[in-house]
Each structure stands twice: as structure tokens, then as C-alpha cells.
Amino acid sequence: MRRTEFLQTLIGTSSSASLHRRRLERRLRKSTTGIAEYVGAWDVSKASHLLRRTMIGPRRAEVFAVASGSLGAAVNQVLAETQEPSPPIDPQTGTTWVNLALTELRDRGPQLRNYLKAWWIGLMVKQRISIRESMTLFWHNHFATETLVVQDSRMMYKQNALLRRFALGNFKELVKQVTIDPAMLRYLNGELNIKTRPDENYARELQELFTIGKGPARGDGDYTHYTEQDVREAARVLTGWQNVRNSAPPASEFVPNNHDTGDKFFSHAYGNRVIRGRSGVDGAGELNDLLDMIFAQAETARFICRKLYRWFVYYEIDDDVEQNVIEPLAAIFRDNNYEIKPVLEAFLKSEHFYDEINMSCYIKTPIELVAGSYRKLYPIGAPDLSVPSSPNTNYGIAAVLRVRAAEMQMNVLDPPDVAGWPAYYQVPSFHELWINTATLPSRGAFTDALITGRDPSGRRFTNIDPIAYAATMSNPSDPWKLVDDLAADLLPFPLTDAQRSTLLYGAMGLKTGGEYDWTNAWNTFHAPGGNTATNRTLVLRMLEPLLTFMLRMPEYQLA
Numbered sequence: 001m002r003r004t005e006f007l008q009t010l011i012g013t014s015s016s017a018s019l020h021r022r023r024l025e026r027r028l029r030k031s032t033t034g035i036a037e038y039v040g041a042w043d044v045s046k047a048s049h050l051l052r053r054t055m056i057g058p059r060r061a062e063v064f065a066v067a068s069g070s071l072g073a074a075v076n077q078v079l080a081e082t083q084e085p086s087p088p089i090d091p092q093t094g095t096t097w098v099n100l101a102l103t104e105l106r107d108r109g110p111q112l113r114n115y116l117k118a119w120w121i122g123l124m125v126k127q128r129i130s131i132r133e134s135m136t137l138f139w140h141n142h143f144a145t146e147t148l149v150v151q152d153s154r155m156m157y158k159q160n161a162l163l164r165r166f167a168l169g170n171f172k173e174l175v176k177q178v179t180i181d182p183a184m185l186r187y188l189n190g191e192l193n194i195k196t197r198p199d200e201n202y203a204r205e206l207q208e209l210f211t212i213g214k215g216p217a218r219g220d221g222d223y224t225h226y227t228e229q230d231v232r233e234a235a236r237v238l239t240g241w242q243n244v245r246n247s248a249p250p251a252s253e254f255v256p257n258n259h260d261t262g263d264k265f266f267s268h269a270y271g272n273r274v275i276r277g278r279s280g281v282d283g284a285g286e287l288n289d290l291l292d293m294i295f296a297q298a299e300t301a302r303f304i305c306r307k308l309y310r311w312f313v314y315y316e317i318d319d320d321v322e323q324n325v326i327e328p329l330a331a332i333f334r335d336n337n338y339e340i341k342p343v344l345e346a347f348l349k350s351e352h353f354y355d356e357i358n359m360s361c362y363i364k365t366p367i368e369l370v371a372g373s374y375r376k377l378y379p380i381g382a383p384d385l386s387v388p389s390s391p392n393t394n395y396g397i398a399a400v401l402r403v404r405a406a407e408m409q410m411n412v413l414d415p416p417d418v419a420g421w422p423a424y425y426q427v428p429s430f431h432e433l434w435i436n437t438a439t440l441p442s443r444g445a446f447t448d449a450l451i452t453g454r455d456p457s458g459r460r461f462t463n464i465d466p467i468a469y470a471a472t473m474s475n476p477s478d479p480w481k482l483v484d485d486l487a488a489d490l491l492p493f494p495l496t497d498a499q500r501s502t503l504l505y506g507a508m509g510l511k512t513g514g515e516y517d518w519t520n521a522w523n524t525f526h527a528p529g530g531n532t533a534t535n536r537t538l539v540l541r542m543l544e545p546l547l548t549f550m551l552r553m554p555e556y557q558l559a
Helices: 003-011 016-028 044-054 060-067 071-078 109-126 132-142 153-165 171-179 182-187 201-211 228-237 280-295 298-312 319-335 340-348 366-377 397-407 430-434 439-452 466-470 479-490 497-507 516-526 533-551
Strands: 241-243 252-254
Touching: 044 060, 044 071, 060 071, 060 479, 071 340, 109 153, 109 366, 109 397, 132 153, 132 298, 153 171, 153 182, 171 201, 171 280, 182 241, 201 228, 201 280, 201 298, 228 280, 252 280, 298 319, 298 340, 319 340, 366 397, 366 439, 397 439, 439 533, 466 533, 479 497, 479 516, 479 533, 497 533, 516 533
Parallel strands: none
Antiparallel strands: 241 252
16 A cells, blocks of 8 residues: 555545645646746745745744745745854753763763754754754755764764754865764774775765765666776775874874875776875875766766755656756756755745645655644744753753654664665655654654643653644634634645534534634633633633644645
């Protein structure tokens, strides 16, 4: 059974039919739009689409603020520079550990790794209107490393800071810095790659996953865009880079005595290029030659633009998308010396990005569901979860969110392997892999807990206030208007009449003609002196079932 049908069967709500129609339409109708700038109406639906795809859990107020301006202003705001965050803190000391020597951390590796993950989840919740967190996550998936393999939270923080700093910067320079990054040198054996024992691990992934991609196989060891010969020769180029022992903070260095100084001969895939061997400290310059050779290939720009497309739009890239979107974006990439921001600017302003067929068509990642739902439902501005609440506590809610996302098969800083999460490359399912018999119940249990404040075991879970969230709607005392406003904020497309009735008379429990029961309860609670336990219970008795039902609708799983 296809996961599309599987999703409908398991959720089993009245909205399954509309979801099926939407997903089927996306598969059947081809989009022939390109990257010409979108000139249609700029409204709340378009602004919501932009923020849903570039942020993690955009709030209603943010969407309306962006919609009140222009497309250009919105994209400029999304791509604007942001302040670098403070590093994670050790709750036991109230200070950071990321610049300490490894010997000072003793046996606290697993604990500090969890603090690092909670810190990043906290930044996602804390974010302002910006693409920065989404792009940092994109590069983490692209240059995937695992804390369980690296075994050094300082290195993983350093790499996260690198990805964050170059999130919208120069991709070629980012590849260079990742190549000599301490975490990557350890993860893919770069620090073991010496002239007497060359290690091909990073040299292979540099080409297959990080820059140019394989392409269709043309013969034994010939992958079109590179060959096994190119893997071997690239490994020789990269000999000599290693981590500095006991460095605080972590650092890498080039050791000339470990470098292969011979000439390196590449295959026909690279035009039979020869990289001349260099001795001494000049050997470090061979890395620049290698990257110049790879980035001179037109396919490198295409490969990265396809990955951006699958992250921000949809997994399927047909001939029309290749011709009308990927090729022109790749040309912009090359013409701008591999600067990322001009590509994203053209992409996020394009008619293709705002084509109706490309809206609300992919399944939210676990991070989008978990951190995004928490952020959206916290009405005024979520607390700063990126720091412990006090030196004597851990990261609290952020740690819970990290665990819940991991249960749904997206453990930040620990993707399954060097290829990242399968939802972005596994043919033919791609993002449908996020939904299965294990993860779907976890998704529903999580959103239930957000509203009720209790996890499935009955323990206190979070401090979301459903009443405070409902109060951010335009006219929450009117049940019809409340349901429509909630749907506009939570769901990617409008309710049908049948869905609206189900929510009002099923989930809220109102009677036909008795809609005033909600209005009276809401107004009584908000009247002077009305904020009593009894009145609050009466409001929540109708509001909690409404929100839990809406968060379990199939549409809520889509972005």
C-alpha cells in the first residue's frame, strides 16, 4: 500500500478525501512555471506558504506581518542576516563547554551531546522571521555527521556554527571548510588519510553526496560525473589533514609529512585533469585545486539546486522542472561564483514557488511537526529554550521536543548515516517515509500532549495554554469564526463545509442552534473577575477537543 493511502487509512478522519484529492492532483498535474518573478496577488495564503517552507512553525502574527508588505520585502526579510546565537550552556556550571579541552569534560559525553541537541531545538523555537534555522538544518542533512560517531560535542557545535555561518554564503568556501572541519575529519576518516595509508571515505562522499553526484552508471567504476579513479586520486590530494590533539577549542591542521606529494591524475570525467603534487606547507593548496576542478563542472550547480528544490518545494523533479527551474537556478549559482543567497532569492520570488500545485504538497518533517507546533501554539513568543531555565536544571521542554522528534525518526545531529535522512533521497517514497506504523501514532500523541499538557504516560509535558492561543484569533467568541481562523493558521488549505460542521458539532460538542454556549462561556471567562477555575474548565471542555482533533487531521501533516 502506498504511504499516501496508508496515511488516510490510519488517520481515518472526514478530511481524508480532500487530502487524497490534493495529493493526487499534485502527482497528475505538471507544473510548467519557471523562475520568472511571481507577479500575482500577494496575500495571506502566499505569505503563509513562504514562511511554512522557510521557517519552522511560523506564527499567525508573523504571517500577517509579512502579508501586509510585498513579496520582495518578505523574501528580503527571510534572507536577512541574523545575529549569531550564544553557544550552549552546561546546566551544572551555567557556562559553556564548547571551548574547553576534552580532558576537562571527563565522561560527560552523552550528557553534553543531549544538551547540544536541546540547545539547537531551542534555537528553532526561538527564531525570528528568517530562513537561517531551516538552512542550517538543510546543510546538516547535506553534510551529515553523527554525534554518536564523532563522540565530541565540542566538534559538533563547531560544525553547527560553521553551517550556520555559511547558511546563505559561498558554497565553495563552505565545502572547503567542511572538508577540514574537525567533526568531518573524524566522521569520514579524514584524519586517518595519510600518504602511506590513503583513506577514500571522504573523497568518495565529497563527490557523490556533497558536490557533483554520481549520475547514471556508464560502466564498471564509471558513474558519469566521476569515476573510481577520481575517488582514489582525490583521496591522495586530501592526505595530510588531521585534527590537533587536545586542542581547545577543536581545530585541524595540515601535516606536510603525511601528504602525498606526487601528481594526481583524474579521469575523462574531469577532462583528464592533472593536479600537480606539492611539498611542504604548499601541499595544503592542492585542496583548492581539487575544488576548482569539481566546481568547474556544470553538474555541481545542478546537483545542489536539485537538493534545494527537494527541501523547499517537492521531491519529484520531472523534465519540465529540470528545464524550467533547475537549469536557470544552476546558471544563477555559477554566475554568482556559487553564492547561495542569490539562488534562494530568485527561487523564493519565482512563479514556480508560488504555483498552487507546489503549495501544501509535502509531509512535515518530525522537526517541523514537533518544534514547529510548539512554536506556533505558544502565542506571545515562546520562552528561550536554547538555555537552561537555571544552572541547576537541564533544557527542559527543548529536551522533550528533541526526544519526541527522534521517536518520529528525525534525531537532530544524529541522522541515520552520511547520506542524511532518507526522506530526501530514497526513491520512490521520499518524504512519505516520515509516515509509518511507528511514527504516525507518535505524531498524534505528541500533538495531543501539546494541548492537554500531559504526555501519554500522564507526566507533565509542556506549558502550552490553549486559551491564550485561541485568544490570538480575530474573534474567538464566535465559534464559526474561531474554527475558520484556527484552520487558516493550522491547516494549509480552507475547510470544507462538512469539516467545519464536524469541528463545531463533533469536536466542540455544540448543538445546532446552541452555538451561543461557546460564546457565553468564552465571554464569561474573559469578563472582569471571570477567570475562575470553573469557567476555565468550561472553555477547555470545548476548546481542547477542537484543537486536538484539528492537529490530528491529515492536512496538518502537510506543509
